[in-house]
Amino acid sequence: MQRRILLGAGIIVSIVLLFKFCEFKKEDDSSLDYNTNLIQQQIVNVGKLVVTEGHFAEVVTYKDQNKYLMDMVSFEKKAIVIVNAEVTVAYDLRQVKYDIDEKNKTITIVNIPKEEIKISPDIKYYDVEQSQMNPFTGDDYNKINKIVRANLAKKIEKSSLKSNAKNRLISELSKILILTNSMGWKLKYEGNVIESETDFNQKMKG
Structure with a gap:
């Protein structure tokens, strides 16, 4: 019993x-x-579009010359080009790719999209000089447009616009870092554990 x-x-x-x-x-x-x-x-x-805007201005002098009779006769055309451009640098965070490892409580950022640079120039022409033998044509305006965009691209590289955009990107991604840290999870990018915004900076600017 x-x-x-x-x-x-x-x-x-x-x-x-x-x-x-x-x-x-x-x-x-x-x-x-x-x-x-x-x-x-x-x-x-x-996951949203992060946009940083900037304004650039420049003056371009455009000249072109047609020569005839063994360069004895020439017909020149020229113009002063005033450019005011709005430039945006954007990151589409909807394209960021992640891998979630529930077992090891780890979020891995697999891919961050490259920045998208959009240049919207407002071009005005002043002191235009041309002749019937050498008039302005569509080719001239295309050349001017290419020159303007090339010059603006150089100015953008030398400016702080791209770095400001990247800082905004890091600030947005850090919201995930704050959450993962608060919940005892880890955030990884390019094989390294991200523990602060400084780590993001080093990986993305290195």
Whole structure:
């Protein structure tokens, strides 16, 4: 009789322990699902277009000359070109690719898109001089447009516009870093754990 009682008590204890284990497992899985969903939602919130704007101005003198009769006769055309350009540097964060490792509680940024640079020049012509033998044509305006865009591209490279845009990009991505840190997860990029905005800066500017 006593054996039966002990055996019954042992079975009851085993059932209780099994129930507790299953309950603990369920809570752990629920917590993991909650954390993963929260991180995925934050990624969706960050996924937007980040745009940095700048204004540039320049003056270009355009000249072209047609020569005839062994260069004894020439017909010149020229113009002063005033350029005011709006430039935007954008990152489409909807194109950022991530890998979520629930087991190791790690978010890996797989790909960050390159910046998109858009130049919108407003070109005005002054002091235009031409002749019937050498008039302005569509080719001239195409050449001027190429010269203007090339000059603007050089100015953009020398300016702080691209670095300002990259700083805004890092600021947006850091929202994910703050969340992962607060939840005990890790954020990785290019094989390294990202622990601060400084780490982002070093990886993206290095």
